[in-house]
Ligand SMILES: Cc1cc2nc3c(=O)[nH]c(=O)nc-3n(C[C@H](O)[C@H](O)[C@H](O)COP(=O)(O)OP(=O)(O)OC[C@H]3O[C@@H](n4cnc5c(N)ncnc54)[C@H](O)[C@@H]3O)c2cc1C
């Protein structure tokens with residue numbers, strides 16, 4: 001086994017091209033658990049979390065987008081200045097593991113692992129993030145919805161690196177909510193991200209831990225758009241109920257050692273309703 | 288490897304590499320390069336202060352600082368930490384001259400079996416360096432990556448608060464002297 005510490009993107013891509021079977025290492029919070037436990041073997045590791053291009057982020061006010069390098073950590077996402085650009089991502093980041101985990105764990109690693117329980121992922125789904133990939137052969141962009149093909153399965157090719165993601169900076173409420181067995185250091189039993197684009201008149205709802213990949217809830221989204229008063233920030237109680245029910249129908253949960261399918265679906269209904277009320281706290285026609 | 292990657296430290300199987308630990312360069316030899324930093328610290332470098340329990344990031348007993356960031360030593364691939372500043376519990380204070388945090392843990396009765404203590408001392412130093420007057424909520428949040436099976440945490444929180452108070456009064460008396 002060999003270990004290469006890349007300091008530039010070119011270094012990283014050259015090392016990956018030289019050994020296409022190499023495993024990319026970022027914060028190590030998923031990979032090292034597997035290596036320590038003997039669940040994963042690899043003959044070469046390319047460490048990328050000191051690559052400057054991957055460690056940086058960029059706000060483009062004209063395009064209203066935020067580019068986040070793959071090796072930006074959850075601790076950085078939870079704090080200013082990034083938290084204001086991507087509030088739901090900051091909320092999700094604050095629920096990840098513990099301070100030690102958040103200091104090491106990266107958004108690129110979360111995307112790379114592609115667990116349906118990854119806390120950053122419902123946010124990337126709701127925001128229709130673009131995932132940027134690069135290899136020595138060139139660069140390509142993949143819509144987040146197309147990146148994961150199943151639990152822990154992605155379109156990433158050997159020799160290819162996630163360089164970062166781009167999300168829109170929206171004007172409107174966005175929030176992340178998660179149910180787990182306790183407050184700290186917990187994997188999501190069910191989770192949801194709601195993002196509202198007031199000028200664009202859209203409501204997006206993404207669900208985590210209730211399917212093989214992150215799911216969107218289009219029926220619920222359409223229902224909310226039809227019922228919401230975007231200017232007044234108001235929605236009526238019946239629409240909130242219907243929204244929760246539609247979110248529950250969009251979930252495709254399973255029974256496993258962490259929870260039951262029925263509980264997960266119920267949790268999604270509650271989380272979806274709660275997020276919608278936070279987004280539209282007013283009552284139509286009321287104060 | 289080609290010139291394109293010249294200058295990149297590539298560590299091959301069983302090759303010697305150097306880690307910068309507690310201000311010193313330490314050669315790691317006869318080691319498999321897939322070893323975690325926790326393992327290398329304890330088994331290759333004889334630094335037994337960092338403890339290993341879960342080796343999956345859950346308990347925090349292996350907490351160390353890497354380039355001033357608190358992380359789990361068990362989740363760091365040791366060979367990938369070449370060129371970074373590593374601080375372990377042994378680097379916090381010399382034996383016999385405990386840091387204020389270590390002394391406060393003793394004074395508050397926050398140490399029982401002591402297994403979690405090195406990790407908690409590391410986490411507490413990191414917390415107070417960043418936030419000198421944390422609320423109880425903040426202390427609980429910031430120490431949530433460190434599991435203690437003995438104390439029930441009350442005395443640990445008490446110890447952290449004691450340090451916060453004593454550092455504040457030290458700072459106040461220092462500024463009185465200065466004025
Ligand atoms: C104790 C503990 C608690 C945790 N709690 C949570 C939690 O609450 N929520 C949550 O979502 N996750 C949690 N995790 C999982 C983990 O922290 C996250 O998935 C994290 O985002 C992984 O990032 P990393 O940088 O550590 O990835 P790594 O472990 O370095 O890599 C993960 C995978 O992605 C690949 N990869 C990494 N970076 C790239 C890249 N740039 N290009 C291509 N492939 C890449 C790697 O090859 C590997 O397969 C926890 C983990 C631990 C150990």
Ligand code: FES
Nearest residue numbers: 340342344347361
């Ligand atoms: S041994 Fe590293 S967190 Fe438990």
Ligand code: FES
Nearest residue numbers: 399400435436437
């Ligand atoms: S004192 Fe025993 S685990 Fe904390």
